[in-house]
Amino acid sequence: MSGLSRYIYISILALSIGANIYLGIRTALFQQSLSSQASNEALRKLEKSRSEQIQQEGKSDDSELAPSAVGELPPAGYANLYLKDIRLYWTDSIYADVSRATALLKSLRTDGLVDFDAPDQLEIFMESASVSVNFSVMETIMNDRVFGHSNSHVRNMVIDSVESEGKRLLRIRGELELVAWLDFEMLAQVKVSEEPGIIEVNALKITSLGLPFVKGLMGTVGMQLDSLIVPDQSSGVTVKGNQIRIRLEKFFPPPAVHGKLGTIGIGEDSLNISLKGESAPANLATLLPDPSAPHYLFFAGRFVKFGPLRLIASSLQMIDRTVEDRFHFHVRKYFRQLDQSTARVMLDGRVKVFLVDFGKEFSDIPEKNSKARQ
Structure with a gap:
């Protein structure tokens, strides 16, 4: 050849x-x-x-065997969600404490499946809710997601609150790059914007500690924040004049949180937010598999996937095994919690699952508390 x-x-x-x-x-x-x-x-x-x-x-x-109602269900692609005393984790260091919340989960999938295993394909629409965001969480978001990019002129932010003239103000400290990296401090008021979904942080006083001439320049001339700091464009944070604007739906990692802001307050160690909307149904106690549970996450929908379970026109209540603190639930790592859980399916098809807190080993749970919740 x-x-x-x-x-x-x-x-x-x-x-x-x-x-x-x-x-x-x-x-x-x-x-x-x-x-x-x-x-x-x-x-x-x-x-x-x-x-x-x-x-x-x-x-x-035969009423004993007849399934109980799971309540009025939303259309496919959605699930009703109710939370009570939950620490909801997006990542290991980004979380919010939810005292109570009525919400709607929306799936971004074309097939209408609400899949807990794909948090990037979910959105949370908060209705009536009471939420606290610890200042340490805000520090993490600001330092990483907002000002962690290469063109930022701010670093090492620390957030807390102080009393000033009978009012509690937000205090933000860190380092600001002018000619060199200089310490700075900002005192601010926080309020709900007239624009939906926006939190306004209004600077009342900005000083730079260490160099007296810079302190005088910023304190008396009133150097504008928007000329000094550059937030990441995808972070949900923008700066206008001496005002920092936080868009709620983009501030946290996926799943995004939407809601109509009601009130906002500055606590000693957290930002306390209320969202307004439709409250939980009056018959919620009859819908819960375990209405006496002090901490839980409950959802009901037409097509819902939770770990190995696929629920069809049914509901599931995730219940904390312990009662001494909030139920810690991680949206991306709940499989670790499932590994040490027990589940019960009721005659009417509703499911209740007893889980350990995220970050706790099963051996860390007091035996009497574990048995009490089952």
């Missing part, structure tokens, strides 16, 4: 192998797509079948 013939033969063989690989990949992807569509269609048929079954059993005289 001549050199040219051998070259042509090898080229044809390579093209043939490449074509077979391409067709194989396309076939596998097509089959996977068909499988996903079939799975979702099966879920919808199962929901319809279960709905018809509930209607039939509702007419039965």
Whole structure:
């Protein structure tokens, strides 16, 4: 075989192998797509079948076995969410303490599945809620997400609060890059903006400690914040004049939090926020598998995936095993909590799961508290 013939033969063989690989990949992807569509269609048929079954059993005289209502469910792609005394973690160091909240989970998936395993594909629409964000969490967000980029002129921010003339003010300290890195301190008021979803941090006094001429320049001339600091454009934080504006829906990592701000207050160690909207239903206690649980996260929806569980027109209540503090729940690492959990399925199909707090080992839980919650 001549050199040219051998070259042509090898080229044809390579093209043939490449074509077979391409067709194989396309076939596998097509089959996977068909499988996903079939799975979702099966879920919808199962929901319809279960709905018809509930209607039939509702007419039965055997009330003990008839499923209980899970309440009015939102359309596919959404789930009702109720929280009580929860520390909700987005990351290991970014969290919020939720005393109570009524919310709606929205799935960004095209198939309408509310998937707890994909927090990037979820959004939280808060209604009536009471939330506290610790200053240490705000420091983390400001230092990493807001001013952690290469063009920032601010670093090492520390946030707390101080009393001044009978009012509690937000105090922000750190280092500011002018000619060199200089210490600075800002005292500010915090209020809800007239623009929806915006928190305004209004600087009352800005000083730079260490160099008297800079202190005099900033204190008397009133150097503007927006000429000094540059937040990351995707952080939800903007600066206008001497005002820092925080857009709630972009301030936290996914899942994004939306809500209509009600009031905002400065505590000793946290920013305390209330959101206004529709409150929990009057019959919430009848919907909860365990209404006596002091700390819980409860959701109900048409198509919900939580770990290995797929719930169809049902509900699940995640309950803290212990009662001495808030229920610590991590939206990205709850599988670690599931690994040491127990679950019970009730006759009506509702599910309750007893979980350990995020960051706690099962051996750390007092035995009497663990048994008491089961």
